[in-house]
Amino acid sequence: MNRIAQGLVLTLLGVAALSCTLASDLYLNYVQGAFRPFIVGAGVVLVVLGVTAIVMDLRQARRGPEAEEEHAHGHDHGHDHGGHGPRVAWLLLLPVVAVFAVAPPALGAYTAANAASSAPRDVSEVSYDELEAEPGQPVEMELQEFVMRAWTDEERAMAGREIRLTGFVVANPEGEGWYLARLQMACCAADAIVNRVLITNEPAPPEDSWWTVEGSWVEPEGGLQEIRDHRFEVHQMTEVDNPPDPYE
Template identity: 35%
Template structure:
């Protein structure tokens, strides 16, 4: 792979990164807050590619102009390794073409967010937050799965009280068929995605299928259970109404 090919790959990767950043595609890879950095990275890659092409063209032009006339006209081209050579004919190992594979994957394949299979084979990632900000007024109160779980476990539901709460997540079923409302949370990118689970009780649909997205409405429940994978605490939610919904554009929680 010569410099021009390297520049072409850099340019295409930059374009693909910008395309992902300007659409919801980037949410499959990184958390929403990293969008500005992703766009900046795409711009840097494109500028680097253009600078590489400009530098190579300038160096080739300078090399031709600095060569004596008899060397330029005798049919020999030192850039291919004849005579003394100036190193222009040196190419990177062919294995470097494997760099094109991530580009093709970025363009052609959008990896799905991990679902119930991954969630039930990983322990809950619930962690104690630094504090519990006051909740807004209104009913029902919309909360994220992670926010509800943290308040239910570490605040013992004091900030939730008997308020009507609404949440959205996908269904995960344990070996006994017990349902959990689940969301995958990110620290940085999809590679570190881990589940937060909430047990569901109350008025549930007669049949629940894994990976179905549900919007549940209900109230805080003091019931808890232990995650069989890492023995973390899983709180419960008392459901009064549940309905299937489409998966959101951003399937992760930060």
């Protein structure tokens, strides 16, 4: 790989970073939205470095063989700094191919079925706002909040309330009903954990399809933190498009 090729690889990497942040929301499939400025900054730096390397090498080529000999002579004192990098550097093109040709989707049902579930917190460390909704409308909640309330809200404020949740469908490997799930990540897709509710009163839609469901929490009889699956009784459900940001 010569210096022009090295510059081209850097430029393509930078363009890939910029295209998935400035031209689309593709980056949300892999990291939190707060990382967008850092990815944009890294993309700009890579493009500048790549273009600079290409321009400098082209200028040197235009100066003729004598300039190339001077350049080579100046780098031959004790070290070999030839114009060719290791062939393994071509592997840097794989992220570019992934973004432009493959565009891996967000994590979905397969990951949710195998990812670690969110764990209950210490009740003393959790506080909740009042559940508010427009008159005659259900309470709009994220699955993350629903699951945490179902585990830790000793006042059971969700009992008897009409609630609206949105998530994707995950099959229940144990055979009873199906899960409405949403992945939650702290930093990137690699650390994602799953929040889910078990639905048994409606047939399972196609796996990985997105739905908004309205219904009620099935209040458990025992202690909250002893419950493994949080049950949700669906009163109405509507299929929706995949959201731009699939994570919570």
